[in-house]
Amino acid sequence: MSPHPPPCLLLFLLHLHLLPIHPTLSQSFIYTTFNPTNLTTNGNATITTTGILQLTNVSSHTIGHALYPHPIRFKTPHTNTTLSFSTAFVFSIVPRYRKLGGHGLAFTISPTKHFIGAQPSQYLGLVNVTTNGNSSNHLFAIEFDTVQDFEFSDINDNHVGVNINHMKSVNSTKAGFFVDGNVTKQDLCLHSGKKIQAWVDYDGENHQVDVYLSLFSNKPRKPIMSVFVDLTPVFQEFMYVGFSSSTGVLASSHYVFGWSFNMSGNASSLNVDQFPEPVLPLKKNNNTKGFVFRFGTTLFLVFCIFVIMGGVYIIKKFKIIKKTEAVESWELDLGPHSYCYRELKEGTKGFNEKLLIGFGGSGKVYKGVLPDSGVEIAVKRISRQSKQGQKEFLSEVSTIGRLRHRNLVQLLGWSRNKGELLLVYEFMANGSLDKCIYSGNKPKMILSWDQRFKVIKDVANGLLYLHEGWEQTVVHRDIKAGNVLLDSDLNGKLGDFGLAKLYEHGSNPVTTKVLKASPEELILVDWVWDKWREGCLLDVVDSRLKGEFNEGEVTMVLKVGLMCSNDEPSSRPSMRQVIRYLEREAPVPEIVGPSCYGVVMEIDQHAPALVKLKSL
Known part of the structure; x- marks a missing residue:
């Protein structure tokens, strides 16, 4: 007998050695309860003692992930064709505060179980400000979003969207569902705390994603959204499926009760009624049932007392309501x-x-x-x-x-x-912007140019939302550094709406009075104009930056600021134009000098607001 194994045996053993060590264990599964072996969780995600997946609790700025622990093949190895898939799951979003959801959850398909560097809030724990939009993400998600993020062109604060590598949905629709036999879409509040079943189907041959929602166990005949999208360039051969969720300043508890998934047909629908009700915020519960049976007479006396007290309370309440009817x-x-x-x-x-x-x-x-x-x-x-x-x-x-x-x-x-x-x-940890840049020789902190530029763009995005993004046009009327607040990450947020006014879209608010700026502000604006005329605009830059700034960005911002400070409303750019300038999507036009700067007019819906040019 030969002491060496034959070559064919060596080739066979080598072939076995080269086989992937992580093949998917199953192309389909169904869970009506979860345990730690079913899912890989990280962040805030946990499995409750009753077998419910809780992605987040009511803590602020948190992330929760839960994914099927094994990769699933989404492409044929030789033809590179994307396969069809189907999934169904029952979820619930319970906000901490009524009507204030935050931020939402997403069914996601990802090349990895670890979302390194992902941020909470509007990024839903999937990407961050740097990776958002990168084709290298290879990320597919169906978002159930309860916050309207204007930067991502969200249609409202209660929508479902299809996302590809980016938090800006390729298509989205208001949450709702169709009852069989009824062509009218029924409204559905995602953060109502109710159990909601969702179905997501992808037809690999026709490149179509269908999304269904319902409060019931049966799958509707009509989807709330059908999107044609080819996932071939998005998917790798093996991918992970699961859920991601996040909270922001406002928080919700995001639950998943059951989940089915299938790569070879429609996923099984789940019986919504078999799952327990979501855990709602605790309320005081006075259980008097046993007391009623054992102490009926005493209960009757207590009842009489409460009737009397209730009558007194109602009378007092009526008086209070009369006194405060306007409120x-x-x-x-x-x-x-x-x-x-x-x-x-x-x-x-x-x-x-x-x-x-x-x-x-x-x-x-x-x-x-x-x-x-x-x-x-x-x-x-x-x-x-x-x-x-x-x-x-x-x-x-x-x-x-x-x-x-x-x-x-x-x-x-x-x-x-x-x-x-x-x-x-x-709470805004870093206080108001004025304390960071206008506190003489002892500011709270010295912001770098990159930080200042980001705050400028943050405030501009906030103003664009006020002017165009909400159901009415909101005119703030008090834009100043003292009303710009900075959070712990130095994100700029506009506050103090005490002087704000509302207008209907399409109307043209007419200025009823002029708003006088302080002498210091007017002198400073004139000074910037003088420097512009002299061709030394960069002389106005804060000396504490020690020359560490982008000259092109500073020049652009100063020119935009001068345009926004024009005393003629028709000569000022809209906030949408301002955003395009700041994002370098459009060149800043040549500016002309002011005719006068004695007053500052109240903005209309087409003008951004007075940019009070302090030293940058």
Whole structure:
């Protein structure tokens, strides 16, 4: 017998050695309950004791991922053809605050189980500001988005979108579903806390993605969205399937109850009724059932007492409503959360002056912490003597209370107590912009040019949303560095909507009065114009930057600022034009000198606002 194995045996053994060690174990699966062996989880994702996948809780700025642990073949190895697939899952989004979802979840197909560097909030834990849009992501996702991000052209804060490598959807639609036999689409609120079943089907031959939604177990006949998209350049041969979710300043608990997936036919629909109800925010529960049976007489007496007390309460409440009828009219339909006064008083340690972080003519602003959650907040306490403050309170609640954009300071809620008015905002760790750049020789910090340029673009995006992105045109009327707030990542957010006005789209707000700028601002604008005429525009740049800036960007920003400062509204660019200039999508036109700078006119819907040119 030969001491050496025959060549054919060696080739066979070598072939075995070269086979992939991670083939998919199954091309289909169905889970009506989860355990740690079913999913690979990371971030905030966890599997509850009842077998429910919880991607996020109500903590802010968190990410949760859960993926099937084995790769699945999505392409034929020789022809490179993308295969068809189908999936169904039941999910629920439970917001911490009524009507304020944050941020959403996505069914995703990815080449990896590890989303390194992915950011929360509007990025849904899939990409970050740098990788967003890269073809190397090889990422496919169906997003169930509960926040309108204007930078990604979101249609509203309750939509479903198809995303390819980018958080800007290639197509999206308002969430809803079709009942069989009815051609009318039924509305569906994604963050209602209800169990919702979703189906996603991809036809590899016809390159078509169909998305269905329903509150029931049966799959509707008609999808809410059909999109033609070829996933061949997106998919690699082996990919991972699963879910990603994130929260921002506002947070929701994102649950997945069951999941089915199939590469060789339609995924099995799930019985929605078999899953437990989502965990809703805790409410006080007074269980008196046993007491009723054992102490009927005592219960009757207690009932009588409550009837009497209830009558007194209703009478008092009626009187209060009569006294505050102007407020109650908007309060009934209010979006932001109503806080208990005692909760806010406790969170600010009795409005301790040591926690004072700002003040103005209408009141003071305190740093606070919500006792139950530990979330940091800013509480604006309106002065009882300030009639203007009361007007600003109503203006803030009726405007910013319904606005949702990453570059606007989020109003979390409000409180009223015996004539005292409180507004609750997200806490901005780095305070207002003016404290960073206009504090003489002792600023809070010295922002680099890149940081300043980013803040400028952040505020511009916020203004574009106000002017064009919401259901009405919002005119802020008080743009200044003191009203631009910086979060922990130095993202710029526009706040203080006390002077804001609302207009219908298509109307042309007529200036009713002029707004005078301070002498220092007018002198500074004239100074910048003088430097422009002299051909030494860069002399106005903040000397503390020590020459470390991009000359082209600074020149462009200064020119755009001068255009926005023109006293003729018709000569100012719209915010959409400003964004194009800032993003280098269009060249800045040659500017002409001003005719006069004695007053600053209120903006109309086509003009961005006065850019008060301070030293950059």
